[in-house]
Amino acid sequence: MTYALGRRLTGVAALVVALVGDASGQGSPLAASLQLPTCGRDAPGFGRIVGHLVADSTKLDINRQEIIAIKACAVFSDSSGAFMIRGLPAGTYQVLAGPGKGQHALLPAIPVRVAADSTSTITIHLKPADRVSDCRRFPECAAMLETPPPSLLAALSDSDQVLEAGFRTQIAMSALPQIALGSPQRPGYHLATWPLTPAGEGIVAAVRARVPTAEADHPRNTPGAGGLTPDVERFALVMIRSISIDGDHATVVGAEFERHWTVTLDRMPSGWRPVAFRVTAGP
Numbered sequence: 001m002t003y004a005l006g007r008r009l010t011g012v013a014a015l016v017v018a019l020v021g022d023a024s025g026q027g028s029p030l031a032a033s034l035q036l037p038t039c040g041r042d043a044p045g046f047g048r049i050v051g052h053l054v055a056d057s058t059k060l061d062i063n064r065q066e067i068i069a070i071k072a073c074a075v076f077s078d079s080s081g082a083f084m085i086r087g088l089p090a091g092t093y094q095v096l097a098g099p100g101k102g103q104h105a106l107l108p109a110i111p112v113r114v115a116a117d118s119t120s121t122i123t124i125h126l127k128p129a130d131r132v133s134d135c136r137r138f139p140e141c142a143a144m145l146e147t148p149p150p151s152l153l154a155a156l157s158d159s160d161q162v163l164e165a166g167f168r169t170q171i172a173m174s175a176l177p178q179i180a181l182g183s184p185q186r187p188g189y190h191l192a193t194w195p196l197t198p199a200g201e202g203i204v205a206a207v208r209a210r211v212p213t214a215e216a217d218h219p220r221n222t223p224g225a226g227g228l229t230p231d232v233e234r235f236a237l238v239m240i241r242s243i244s245i246d247g248d249h250a251t252v253v254g255a256e257f258e259r260h261w262t263v264t265l266d267r268m269p270s271g272w273r274p275v276a277f278r279v280t281a282g283p
Contacts, residue, residue, distance in 0.1 A: 039073035047088050048085060049112050051082070052122075056126060069085050071094075103128075107125075143210060148210060149209060152206040156203065161206075163203055163243060166240050189213060189237075190217040192237060192238070192239045240254045248267035261277065262278050
């Protein structure tokens with residue numbers, strides 16, 4: 001069964017959640033958005049990390065992949081997958097391949113010890129992307145995917161439970177790169193169905209059990225139920241266009257400007273559980 005969602009509201013403006021790259025190649029480098037500096041040059045007393053990317057699938061590109069030393073700097077690999085991070089003060093660095101355009105998995109960072117005037121080596125394996133599995137590798141992200149308490153779900157219809165799981169999964173997917181890099185996340189998330197109808201009170205309560213900064217969408221500079229994010233520039237809008245339920249399987253489609261995100265859910269004894277997430281171009 002497919003559900004049409006929403007009625008139009010006026011005077012609502014918001015930023016839409018930034019997605020975790022996309023298969024169409026429209027993503028932008030994460031390090032640039034985090035304003036990470038370009039890595040330095042070799043100098044006395046500083047060390048370097050020399051590494052190589054290895055693709056575990058022929059569908060993955062090792063050329064020009066972003067390599068990030070968390071809270072330090074970022075570089076890009078060359079056509080062979082080789083990279084070099086120079087000019088590092090002695091210490092231990094957490095190194096990972098950034099999410100790029102979403103084709104490879106986002107894996108926990110690898111600790112690399114760097115000593116003065118020396119070279120440390122590292123090999124990073126690129127694996128095919130599975131954003132739901134990627135999220136579950138990070139405890140903070142995995143916690144968002146856990147179903148809310150039964151008492152909250154019991155107050156929701158089956159379709160509202162699917163909406164709740166869709167909202168919560170999209171928030172987790174959007175937060176995943178920031179969680180992986182240990183950087184600040186959005187202070188608030190506004191929940192709506194297409195075209196900008198605020199999510200129901202019961203749905204919001206269930207989402208908030210796992211994402212305390214979620215609230216129903218509301219006009220700019222107007223405090224929501226929790227008074228969390230009155231400033232339009234400080235929240236992200238999570239908007240669902242449609243849901244479809246087929247027995248124990250469901251699909252949730254959301255909107256982000258010219259793109260759509262799709263969450264696939266399976267019914268479990270504890271509630272609806274996300275099994276896949278992808279981003280596609282809009283109509």
